[in-house]
Amino acid sequence: MGVMVIDRSVIARTATRAAYQARRVLSIPRDHAVNAFDVAESLGVEVRFVDAPSLEGMFSRAPHPLIILPSTQHRPRGRLAFTCAHELGHGQMGHGVRVDELLGSPKPRTDPEEYAADVFASTLLMPRPAIASAFERRGVHPSEATNFQLYSVSCELGVGLKSLINQLSFGLQICTVDWARGLSRLSPKELRTHFTSNPDDPAILIDHGFTAACIDLDVGEALVADLSTAELLEVHADCLLARTDAVIGYDAWKAMRPGSTSAIINGRKVQIRVGRHAYTGPYANRFLPDPEAA
Numbered sequence: 001m002g003v004m005v006i007d008r009s010v011i012a013r014t015a016t017r018a019a020y021q022a023r024r025v026l027s028i029p030r031d032h033a034v035n036a037f038d039v040a041e042s043l044g045v046e047v048r049f050v051d052a053p054s055l056e057g058m059f060s061r062a063p064h065p066l067i068i069l070p071s072t073q074h075r076p077r078g079r080l081a082f083t084c085a086h087e088l089g090h091g092q093m094g095h096g097v098r099v100d101e102l103l104g105s106p107k108p109r110t111d112p113e114e115y116a117a118d119v120f121a122s123t124l125l126m127p128r129p130a131i132a133s134a135f136e137r138r139g140v141h142p143s144e145a146t147n148f149q150l151y152s153v154s155c156e157l158g159v160g161l162k163s164l165i166n167q168l169s170f171g172l173q174i175c176t177v178d179w180a181r182g183l184s185r186l187s188p189k190e191l192r193t194h195f196t197s198n199p200d201d202p203a204i205l206i207d208h209g210f211t212a213a214c215i216d217l218d219v220g221e222a223l224v225a226d227l228s229t230a231e232l233l234e235v236h237a238d239c240l241l242a243r244t245d246a247v248i249g250y251d252a253w254k255a256m257r258p259g260s261t262s263a264i265i266n267g268r269k270v271q272i273r274v275g276r277h278a279y280t281g282p283y284a285n286r287f288l289p290d291p292e293a294a
Contacts, residue, residue, distance in 0.1 A: 008115065015116040018092050019123035031129035033157050033212045036081040037283050039124065040067055040088045047084060047283035059087040059095070067091075072218055073278035076188075076202065078160030082121050089120030119171075125159050126167040131174065137209035142168050143175045147183075148226070151191050152207045158216075161188050195224050196252060197245040203252075206265060214271045215263075216287075217255040218279070223272070224252045225265075235263040240274050259289040 020030065026042050028034055037047050045065040049072070058068040067087045069080055090096075095113045134153045135142050145153070154164040169180035192199035203222040204215055208229035217223060223241065227249055235241060240259045246252035255274040263270050275286040 011112055011116045012119045015089065015093065015119035016123045018089065019120045020127070022088075022092060022124060023127075029129075030127050031133040033130060033134075034125060035158055035214060035216070036084040036088070036121075036125060038214075040084055041283060043088070043092070045088060045091055049280050049283065049286070051278075051280050057083040057087045059090040061091070061096075065091055071278050071280050072275075076160060077216070077218075078154060078158065078163060081125065081158045082160065082163050085121035085124045086117045088124070089117035093117070093120065122163075122167050122171050126157055126164065126171070128172055128174075130157065131168065131172065134209065137211065138207065139209075143179050147186060147191055148194070148205065149207065149209075150183075150186075151188065152205045152210060152226075155204045155206075156210050156212045158212075161186065195226070195247050195250045196222055197247065198222070208266060210266060211268060212270065213268075214273065216273050216275065218275050219255050219257060219277045221255050222252050223255070224250050227251055235261070235272075241272070257289070258287055260287055 022039060022043060023030060023034070026039065028039075040047050045067055047067045047069065049069055051074075052068075052070050053074045055068070055070050057070075058066075060066045060068075067084055069075075069084060069087075072080065075083070090113065093113075093116055095117070131142070134156060135145060135149075138145065138149050138153070140146075140149060142150075150164060151161055154161045157164065159167075165175075165180050165183050165186075168175045169177055188202075189199050192201075192203055195205060196203050201221055202218070203224050204217065206223070206225045208226075215223065222244060223235075224246060235253060240255065240257055240261050241253040242256050244252045244254040258274050258276050260271065260273045263272055273287040279286050
């Protein structure tokens with residue numbers, strides 16, 4: 001019995017069209033950042049977080065379209081966003097029930113449906129126009145960007161740093177494979193030692209090119225502004241955020257409790273949503289204010 005050979009170019013084109021169609025349905029321009037969880041919910045797919053450390057993600061159609069993800073205590077938010085988009089891809093492209101597990105026997109990327117879902121996720125979250133816009137605003141080609149610019153772009157697009165690097169090299173081929181290999185040991189935690197006093201905690205880094213319309217944090221995480229470039233004019237904290245220690249040249253706010261507030265960042269109004277740490281339950285309830293803190 002022969003080994004099945006998949007035509008990756010055909011699959012990639014189909015998945016790319018599906019990702020752009022999802023943006024079209026929601027009237028999201030190709031050069032804008034998107035929130036994978038909000039996109040899924042807007043397309044009628046419920047997103048739910050569970051306490052399941054071995055789970056990567058799951059998509060099911062019955063009794064209604066549903067994506068199940070592990071809580072943020074088990075995965076970084078950027079990775080969860082990519083997984084959410086991946087599972088959404090299964091749904092948008094008509095695949096059956098999919099369960100992706102971290103432990104055990106993961107499905108190989110030679111599986112055409114898994115490859116298609118990966119391309120869908122990469123295109124939905126990091127399409128070429130959004131990548132181009134992000135680096136043009138920073139006045140630099142991706143291959144010449146500093147590590148901190150790469151980190152800030154990954155925050156703006158809501159993806160992990162390694163996902164961005166892979167998309168720039170292997171996905172869109174804007175940068176070389178050698179460039180990506182040279183960054184293979186780049187650690188978000190190590191980068192955070194340069195701009196926050198608590199590098200173990202996740203942090204969003206804002207520079208002058210940051211234009212995301214919405215920023216999501218969990219309680220305990222930080223919002224950090226590079227004062228040499230960013231114009232962070234005002235934070236309407238509403239007791240949700242509190243100034244915290246930062247490295248010289250940066251300003252930082254720590255998320256204190258769940259809820260929604262706003263800020264003026266680089267002259268734009270930005271929504272800031274704070275979710276519970278290690279939250280489990282429907283995504284729709286993630287940012288509701290904590291009754292005990294009211």
